[in-house]
Amino acid sequence: KRRTHSAGRRYLTILAFVFFSAGFIVYFGKPILLGTGKIAGCRANHYSDDSYLAYCASKGYGDYEHGAFYFDMEPAARDALRRAAVVFLGNSIPQFAFSTTSTAEIFRTNGVRYYLLGFAYFETVDFAQMLARRLPLRPRVAVLNADKYFWSQKVSAPSAALQANLLSTRFDYAEKAMWQSIHARICGSLLANARFCGQTLSIFRSRGNGAWVGLSDWGLPSRPLAQSPSGHAITETENLQRAERASRLAAALQIPAHCLVITTIPNDETEKDAGMRLATLTGATYIAPAIEKLATLDGIHLDALSAESWSRAFVRELLEKTAGCVSSHP
Numbered sequence: 001k002r003r004t005h006s007a008g009r010r011y012l013t014i015l016a017f018v019f020f021s022a023g024f025i026v027y028f029g030k031p032i033l034l035g036t037g038k039i040a041g042c043r044a045n046h047y048s049d050d051s052y053l054a055y056c057a058s059k060g061y062g063d064y065e066h067g068a069f070y071f072d073m074e075p076a077a078r079d080a081l082r083r084a085a086v087v088f089l090g091n092s093i094p095q096f097a098f099s100t101t102s103t104a105e106i107f108r109t110n111g112v113r114y115y116l117l118g119f120a121y122f123e124t125v126d127f128a129q130m131l132a133r134r135l136p137l138r139p140r141v142a143v144l145n146a147d148k149y150f151w152s153q154k155v156s157a158p159s160a161a162l163q164a165n166l167l168s169t170r171f172d173y174a175e176k177a178m179w180q181s182i183h184a185r186i187c188g189s190l191l192a193n194a195r196f197c198g199q200t201l202s203i204f205r206s207r208g209n210g211a212w213v214g215l216s217d218w219g220l221p222s223r224p225l226a227q228s229p230s231g232h233a234i235t236e237t238e239n240l241q242r243a244e245r246a247s248r249l250a251a252a253l254q255i256p257a258h259c260l261v262i263t264t265i266p267n268d269e270t271e272k273d274a275g276m277r278l279a280t281l282t283g284a285t286y287i288a289p290a291i292e293k294l295a296t297l298d299g300i301h302l303d304a305l306s307a308e309s310w311s312r313a314f315v316r317e318l319l320e321k322t323a324g325c326v327s328s329h330p
Helices: 002-034 064-070 075-083 094-100 101-109 126-132 159-165 167-190 234-252 274-282 306-319
Strands: 052-055 086-092 114-118 141-145 202-206 260-264
Touching: 052 064, 052 167, 064 075, 064 126, 064 159, 064 167, 086 094, 086 126, 094 114, 094 126, 094 141, 094 306, 101 260, 101 306, 114 260, 126 159, 126 260, 126 274, 141 234, 159 167, 260 274
Parallel strands: 086 114, 086 141, 141 260
Antiparallel strands: 052 202
16 A cells, blocks of 8 residues: 555656646747747847847847846846946947947057947936946946937836836846847757747847947948938927936936036937037036938938947047046046
8 A cells, every 4th residue: 555655646746747847848948949939039140158139029038138237137247337437328329339340449459448338129318327226337437328219208118117126027037048048059059040040130239348249130221311300409498307317327327527428429310419518518528529421220320330430439539538537447
């Protein structure tokens, strides 16, 4: 009887383990095996020791970079950010403008560490403020762009989810992080041409400097920059509100006003003097090099060639005008 009872318990234990394993595989493995949802539909062509998948347009994956920083899921990125003397805060507009070879080379030549801390979903200054309170952000110089999206009062979907502070949100980002190493091995090398490895629009991100990787994969056609911005003129009240928010961010970062840099990255929407007016109100340094024959991908983001030439001129002027701020960085 004892043997029969013991055998029965072992049988039930094995059966329970089989059902649990099957459930685990169906829940987590199905999206990878079938290429639907989660990460399998995403591209895997830019994984490296330095880069990770920041965003994928696949319905089941979407954003990772917001949670990666907010929940400290990329230690190498956190450490690089902590060491940065110059931090670029914003959304996709500065990410496109400064994710360039010119930016990296000029900073490296001058021995200055920098980090691009912009996010997709047209992220705003309020999320930058959240990160300033949460992360080891102690740059000597912070760069902000004057685009209307960064100063909007709207809350992005990832930011709203993080502010809700639900355990399920943390679990969701942890799950996304977990699958990246598997996705890199399966779709990045072993079965790169397999049918279930997708080609959905994806953005990768450098852990070392925050630059977006693989933007050329988007294949968007370029078009000349409009001579006159089409966006609405910023009112004095709006400008005062922006100045107050910029000053709060500078205070959170513990940097003096003159070490806050305001710019106006050229596009078809932003007033050319928007950044200058904001810099005047805050006492910030204004830098916006005038480069001819620029082009954008969509009227908002600079194309690759324009980003190279504009960022080259910007970073050179930045290091010249903020030398006193940067030199104080350990």
